[in-house]
Every structure is written in structure tokens, then in C-alpha cells.
Amino acid sequence: MTEPTAPASQPATNVGKIVSLGGGHGLFQTLRAVRQLPSESITAVVTVADDGGSSGRIRRELGHVPPGDLRMALAALAPFDEEGRMWEQVLQHRFGGHGALAGHAAGNLLIAGVYEVLQSEVAALDVVGKMIRAQGRVLPVCADPLDIAADVAGLDDDPRIMREVRGQVAVASTIGQVRRVKLYPENPEPCGEVxxxxxxxxxxxLGPGSWFSSVIPHLLVPGVVESISKSSAFKVVVLNLTAEPGETSGFTAERHVHMLSQHAKGLKVDLIIADNFSIPNQSDRKYLERAASLLDAKVAFHDLRQNDGKGLLTDRHDPEKLAQALLYEFERRGR
Structure with missing residues (x-):
């Protein structure tokens, strides 16, 4: 059953300053959700390990932090007016044709150009954010690009043999089973602003998103886990609606949580939010709750799926439903 939302007659509680960690489409939907909450400010913290597509080309040719997920976060924070929708389209627009610009996102080139002038990724993102009147701030988790490497089983005849697969695209698309991921360089310096x-x-x-390439990498940056665990904030992990082909193929919700606890020793959060329809079985819910206890977390189930407009549920979070769930749980737990 879907848990009820707070009565509409009650004044909404201000949740204070919001920090959302993630990347890609998962972070985009989360930002669209938290923008609906009464808050003081929003900060998106984005992974910087992408090595594919337009981002990968800019990273290889210019040595910049890959801008793709940063661009998507800015687009998610564009105002909901005519000018804001125009800027969202501009940022997300990809050039066609067959020349040097083919496939590049306009927002990626804009961020890269401002960075080359200012020589600061944080300053460049702040300038672009101000230009589009972003309803929040976007920060890279690190000021330098990172590489993701995964220990993968199932790539040899002997399933016990582990092979290292390196690169975000390679990890996300591997046909093997990802057992663990790490970052290169090791022990990267987090942005002080983060x-x-x-x-x-x-x-x-934290989440949803590609678990090994958008969510867990945040927790491998020294100081981030400690900062989250020490924070007095209400800390929420938003689980994916489904396992993703490739890196988390066949993963249960319980295994997603186990991966967090294995990669982030000492991580403590308050709540894990899962979708009602993704985990209907009571025994699976008990397994998830047991795994959540490793993070000192409770579990809450809500209707979170987006409707496609034709009555069918999609595999994408509905921002309005997620916003209602977050606010309800924030108020319910005495924050």
C-alpha cells in the first residue's frame, strides 16, 4: 500500500538546505522533485567519471572534467518559465551532421568554454547557472576528472576469476557481474564547497541512478562518507526502480543496499525509499529492511513511478510523487 502523504491543510515544513548526490537521469529526476519542496537552497553534487560521448571527447581533447552530468543537473534546475524552458533545450541540444561538432551537447561546449576562461570548474558552473537563472547550484564532487574501475566476474570460463574493467562506459555495459568498483586516482580531493x-x-x-557509475563513486571520495554520516541532515537513499542492464543486471533492492554498505564503511543514513510496485513481496521487503539496518536506516515504500500519460507505469521516478514522499517522511520523522 502507498503510504499517505501529509494532509494538504497542514503548512509544509521547510526542509532547510538540500544536497542531492548522483548523476545522469536519476539526478535529473531527483532535482525536479526537490525543487518542489519548501527549502532554503538546493545543491547538486555530480560525479565526474564519464568517459563516453560528448563528455568523453571533451575530457580527452581538453583534459576537462566531463561536463555531461553537470549539464543535465543545470538543465534540471532551469526555471519553469518560457525562458527557462528555452535554456533547458539549449543546454540539452545536440549538434547533428557528420563534422567535428556532431554529437556534442551545446551545454557541454558552453561549460567547457567558460571553464577555459575562468580556469575553475566551480566558478564556470556558477556563471552558467547564473546565466540560465538556475534554481540551485551544481558542483562536481571533485575538481579533477576521475576514472572508474570495476572488479568483474563472469568474463572467463572460471567464474571465480576477477578481471578489472576500466572506464565508466565499460563498467556500465559489461556483460559480467560487477563485484566492486574503485576510483583512479585513488583518494581524490573532494571539492571544499561540497x-x-x-x-x-x-x-x-543519494540516488537513484547508475549504481556503480553515478551513485557509489561519490562514496569513494575521501571525506564524503564522513561528512554525510556526521551531518545532522535527514539522509535519504532513493533506490532505483529496476536493475539496469549491464552493471546491476539481476540485482535485487537488497543487493543494491549491500553494495552501498560494502563500498562505504561507516556510512549512516536515516531512510531508504523504495517503490511499492518494484518490491511487492513481503519476504523481499524484509530482506531489504535487514540490509538497511547495516546503514542504521529504516525503509519506506511509496508509489514513485512516472505514468506515461497512457495509463502505463514507466521505469522513471515521478518528480511530484518523489517530492511528496520526501516531504512526508521528513515531517513524519520529526525533522
Whole structure:
């Protein structure tokens, strides 16, 4: 059953400063959700390990932090007016044709150009955010590009043999079973602004998104897990609606949580939010709750899926439903 939302007659609680960690489409939907909450500010913290497509080309040719997920976060924060919708389209627009610009996202080139002038990724994102009147701030988790490497089983005849697969695209599309991921360089320096934002937050969200390439990498940056665990914020993990082909193929919700606890020793969160329809079985829910206890977390189930407009549920989070769930749980737990 879907848990009820807070009565409409009650004044909504201000959740304070919001920090949302993730990347790609998952973070996009989360940002669209948290924008609906009464808050003081929103900060998106984005992974910087992408090595494919337009982002990968800019990274290889210019040595920049890959801008793709940063661009998507800015697009998610564009105002909901005519000018804001125009800027969202511009940022997301990809050039066609067969020349040097083919496949590049306009927003990626804009961020890269401003960075080359200012020589600061944070300053460049702030400038672009100001230009589009973004309803929040976007920060890279690190100021330098990262590489993801995974220990993968199932690539040899002997299933016990582990092979290292390196690169975000390779990890996301592997046909083997990902057992563990790590970052290169090891022990990267987190952005100071990220650590400060986490310390000041009233609500922190982690996920949904590609588990090994968008969510877990945040927790491998020294200082981030400690900052999250020490923060007095209400800390929420938003689970994916389904396992993703490739990196998490066949994963249960329980295994997703186990992967968080294995990669982030000492991580403590308050709540894990899961979709009602993704985990209808009571025994699977009990397994998930047992796994959540490793993070000192409770589990809440809500209707979170987006409707396709024709009565069918999609595999994407509905921002309005997620916003209602987050606010309800924030108020329910005495924050």
C-alpha cells in the first residue's frame, strides 16, 4: 500500500538546505522533485567519471572534467518559465551532421568554454547557472576528472576469476557481474564547497541512478562518507526502480543496499525509499529492511513511478510523487 502523504491543510515544513548526490537521469529526476519542496537552497553534487560521448571527447581533447552530468543537473534546475524552458533545450541540444561538432551537447561546449576562461570548474558552473537563472547550484564532487574501475566476474570460463574493467562506459555495459568498483586516482580531493554544503544541509539525498557509475563513486571520495554520516541532515537513499542492464543486471533492492554498505564503511543514513510496485513481496521487503539496518536506516515504500500519460507505469521516478514522499517522511520523522 502507498503510504499517505501529509494532509494538504497542514503548512509544509521547510526542509532547510538540500544536497542531492548522483548523476545522469536519476539526478535529473531527483532535482525536479526537490525543487518542489519548501527549502532554503538546493545543491547538486555530480560525479565526474564519464568517459563516453560528448563528455568523453571533451575530457580527452581538453583534459576537462566531463561536463555531461553537470549539464543535465543545470538543465534540471532551469526555471519553469518560457525562458527557462528555452535554456533547458539549449543546454540539452545536440549538434547533428557528420563534422567535428556532431554529437556534442551545446551545454557541454558552453561549460567547457567558460571553464577555459575562468580556469575553475566551480566558478564556470556558477556563471552558467547564473546565466540560465538556475534554481540551485551544481558542483562536481571533485575538481579533477576521475576514472572508474570495476572488479568483474563472469568474463572467463572460471567464474571465480576477477578481471578489472576500466572506464565508466565499460563498467556500465559489461556483460559480467560487477563485484566492486574503485576510483583512479585513488583518494581524490573532494571539492571544499561540497563538504561545506553537506555539513550545512537539512536534507541529503543519494540516488537513484547508475549504481556503480553515478551513485557509489561519490562514496569513494575521501571525506564524503564522513561528512554525510556526521551531518545532522535527514539522509535519504532513493533506490532505483529496476536493475539496469549491464552493471546491476539481476540485482535485487537488497543487493543494491549491500553494495552501498560494502563500498562505504561507516556510512549512516536515516531512510531508504523504495517503490511499492518494484518490491511487492513481503519476504523481499524484509530482506531489504535487514540490509538497511547495516546503514542504521529504516525503509519506506511509496508509489514513485512516472505514468506515461497512457495509463502505463514507466521505469522513471515521478518528480511530484518523489517530492511528496520526501516531504512526508521528513515531517513524519520529526525533522
Amino acid at each position: 563538504v561545506d554544503a553537506i555539513a550545512d544541509a537539512g536534507l541529503i539525498t
